[in-house]
Amino acid sequence: MRDRLKSKNLKALIITLIIIAVLSVLSSGEGSPVSSALNAASKGLFRLSAAATASADSADLEQLKAENAELKAENARLRQELSDYIDIKAENERLWQYYELKKANPSYKIVPANVIRRDPNDDFYSFTLDIGTADGVSEGAPVVGANGLAGWVFKADAATCMVKTVLSPDTKATARDKQSGDTGILSGSATLCYQNLTAVGKLAENNTVKEGDVIVTAGTGGVYPEGLLIGEVKSIEFNSYDASRSAVIKPYEDVKNLTAAAVITDFDSKGRIGNEN
Numbered sequence: 001m002r003d004r005l006k007s008k009n010l011k012a013l014i015i016t017l018i019i020i021a022v023l024s025v026l027s028s029g030e031g032s033p034v035s036s037a038l039n040a041a042s043k044g045l046f047r048l049s050a051a052a053t054a055s056a057d058s059a060d061l062e063q064l065k066a067e068n069a070e071l072k073a074e075n076a077r078l079r080q081e082l083s084d085y086i087d088i089k090a091e092n093e094r095l096w097q098y099y100e101l102k103k104a105n106p107s108y109k110i111v112p113a114n115v116i117r118r119d120p121n122d123d124f125y126s127f128t129l130d131i132g133t134a135d136g137v138s139e140g141a142p143v144v145g146a147n148g149l150a151g152w153v154f155k156a157d158a159a160t161c162m163v164k165t166v167l168s169p170d171t172k173a174t175a176r177d178k179q180s181g182d183t184g185i186l187s188g189s190a191t192l193c194y195q196n197l198t199a200v201g202k203l204a205e206n207n208t209v210k211e212g213d214v215i216v217t218a219g220t221g222g223v224y225p226e227g228l229l230i231g232e233v234k235s236i237e238f239n240s241y242d243a244s245r246s247a248v249i250k251p252y253e254d255v256k257n258l259t260a261a262a263v264i265t266d267f268d269s270k271g272r273i274g275n276e277n
Contacts, residue, residue, distance in 0.1 A: 097112070097146040097260075097262075098110050098112065098144070098146070098262050101144070105225065105227075105267065107266070107267050107268040108225065108264055108266070108267050109136065109264065109265045109266040109267070110144075110262045110263070110264055110265075111131055111135050111136060111137065111262060111263050111265055112260065112261075112262040113129035113130050113131040113260065113261060113262060113263065114129065114130050114259065114260050115127045115128070115129060115258055115259050115260060115261065116128050116129065116130045116160070123190065123193060123194075124164065124165055124167045124168035124169070124170075124188060124193050125165050125167060125193070125255050125256050126151075126154075126162060126163060126164050126165060126168070127162075127163050127165075127255075127258065127261075128160050128161070128162050128163070129143070129160060129161050129163060129261060129263065130159070130160060131159075131160070131161060131263060132156050132157050132158045132159045132160045132161050133156050133157065133158050133161075134158045134159060135263075135265075136265040136266070137153060137156050137161045137263050137265055138153065138156065138265070139153050139154060139155065139156055140152060140153060140154075140223055141153045141263050141264060141265055142217075142223070142224045142225070142228065142263070142264045143163045143261050143262070143263050143264075144228065144253075144261065144262055144264060145253040145254075145255075145258055145260070145261050145262075146253075146260075147229070147252040147253045147254075148228065148229035148230055148231065148251065148252035148253045149166055149173075149217065149224070149228045149229065149230050149251070149252075149253065150163065150165060150166065150253045150255050150258060150261050151163045151164050151165040151166055151168070151171065151255065152164060152171065152173075152223075152224075153263060154170070161263065163261070165188070165255040166186065166188060166198050166230065166231075166251050166253070166255060167188040167192070167193040167196070167197075167198050167251070167255060168188045168193075169187055169188050169189055169190070170188075171186060171187055171188055171198075172185060172186070172187055173185070173186040173187075173217055173218075173221065173223065173224050174186070174217070174218040174219075174220045174221055174224075175200045175215050175216065175217060175218060175230055176215070176216055176217070176218040177207075177209045177213045177214070177215060177233070177247075178213065178214040178215070178216055179210075179213045179214065180207065180208040180209050180210070180213065182203055182204060182207040182208060182209050183203075183218050183220075184200040184201055184202045184203040184207075184246070184247065185200065185201050185202045186198065186199075186200050186215075186217075186230060186249070187199065187200075187201060192248065196250070196251070196254065196255075196256060197234065197248055197249065197250055197251075198231070198248075198249050198251060199237075199246045199247065199248055199249060200215060200246060200247045200249055201244060201245075201246040202244065202246075203244075203245040203246060203247060204245075205245065207245060209233060209236060209247050210233065210236070211233050211234065211235060211236070212232060212233060213232070213233040213247075214229070214231075214232060214233075215230045215231055215232070215233060215247070215249055216228060216229055216230055217230060219269055222269060222270060222271045222272045223270075225264065225267040225268075225269060225270070226269065229252050230249060230251060230252070231249040231250050231251040231252050231253075232249065232250050232252070233247045233248070233249060234247075234248045234249065234250050235247070235248045236248075
């Protein structure tokens, strides 16, 4: 529109100049009535042309202001859509991490979350997630990362929950060796946590657990579902003091550096008590 207005103004000015030039030729004498009239007419034409140009520029400016306001509104809308898209994309990426777990266990209700805080005074790397009871989280619920069991919820409010990790001595879960079938109790210790290790204790004297075996949850306590990956056996230890045997476990999940996790808020065997060791 601006270009069209400029084109019309230019044409009007050219026509005006042509008229003035022709009249100038016809009135060559100085001080003649024709010359005086021509000068007066010229001034009027120039004023008229200038006024028309100013009017067109004013209309053009208003149009530009209106278009600018429309563009600002459109940019604001697009920014909001981009923000919504980023949120949805991040949520989908978080859910995709647990797709295989959900696919293999349709009864699981999995609520993904972000790690928002860590307790610097906790030697066992507990952390806080940005979901709580309003999202279906309850105390005792298992917490998983993309690679396996990370810990359990020990405190929850409406919007957040605090998680103790598999490295903590407060963690107690029945664990099973997938290869040998031997069971024991998963629990951390102060001596192992600094190496990012935990242990499965109370193994039977005649156990056949060996290095490299995969350890999973046994699911007999009704707190953890069966078959959640925990970690790999690093070594077998014998305590001469109480004649007990335990397996040192390297967790699949690096709980020290975890930035996102998910709470399993429901599953088929939840609350069912089996043969707890």
